[in-house]
Amino acid sequence: MLSKYLLRYLISSSVIEATDRNLKIYKYGTEIFISSLVNIVAIVAIGILTFSIKESVLFMLLLVLLRIYTGGYHANTYLKCNLLLCINYILVLVCYNLTPSNCNVMHFIFVSITCVAIILLFCPVENENKKITPEQKIKLKKKSVILGTIYGTAAVVFNVFKYRIGILILYTLSSVTIAVIAAKLKERCGEHG
Numbered sequence: 112m113l114s115k116y117l118l119r120y121l122i123s124s125s126v127i128e129a130t131d132r133n134l135k136i137y138k139y140g141t142e143i144f145i146s147s148l149v150n151i152v153a154i155v156a157i158g159i160l161t162f163s164i165k166e167s168v169l170f171m172l173l174l175v176l177l178r179i180y181t182g183g184y185h186a187n188t189y190l191k192c193n194l195l196l197c198i199n200y201i202l203v204l205v206c207y208n209l210t211p212s213n214c215n216v217m218h219f220i221f222v223s224i225t226c227v228a229i230i231l232l233f234c235p236v237e238n239e240n241k242k243i244t245p246e247q248k249i250k251l252k253k254k255s256v257i258l259g260t261i262y263g264t265a266a267v268v269f270n271v272f273k274y275r276i277g278i279l280i281l282y283t284l285s286s287v288t289i290a291v292i293a294a295k296l297k298e299r300c301g302e303h304g
Contacts, residue, residue, distance in 0.1 A: 183290030223263025
């Protein structure tokens with residue numbers, strides 16, 4: 112709804128032309144922009160309410176950077192997407208706060224290797240709005256495995272030195288991996304159901 116008002120304003124201001132093709136592209140672009148802005152505001156608001164601004168910003172940066180390459184579950188409405196992201200972040204934050212700083216490093220190594228293996232097997236996840244060529248798939252897979260490995264390694268190293276940031280990195284990596292699994296399950300159910 113907000114995207115329609117924005118489009119009308121852009122057309123009336125002669126910023127864009129009102130062709131059918133342009134309208135579809137700009138409508139999708141404004142919807143994505145507004146949804147992304149809502150996501151950022153919501154995560155920062157949760158961060159303010161829970162006194163975890165640094166964690167909120169780091170979560171968003173890590174999540175967005177990795178999801179660009181891996182893909183993952185996509186809700187069928189922007190509202191569901193926004194709600195799922197907020198629930199996802201709250202779960203990551205709760206797990207982060209409940210996890211002691213002296214976690215066994217072997218758990219971190221196991222979770223990191225498992226996440227990277229899942230990324231290697233299933234990524235990138237294609238979205239109906241973002242088709243991927245075979246060449247792009249190879250590049251995206253490499254980038255997602257490299258980035259997942261960097262996240263996993265950073266989580267382990269930070270954990271060894273008792274920096275809590277490693278816990279947040281590990282849970283964010285796990286969150287992206289769960290989104291990949293959810294997308295694959297949704298894809299499979301869609302094909303068979």
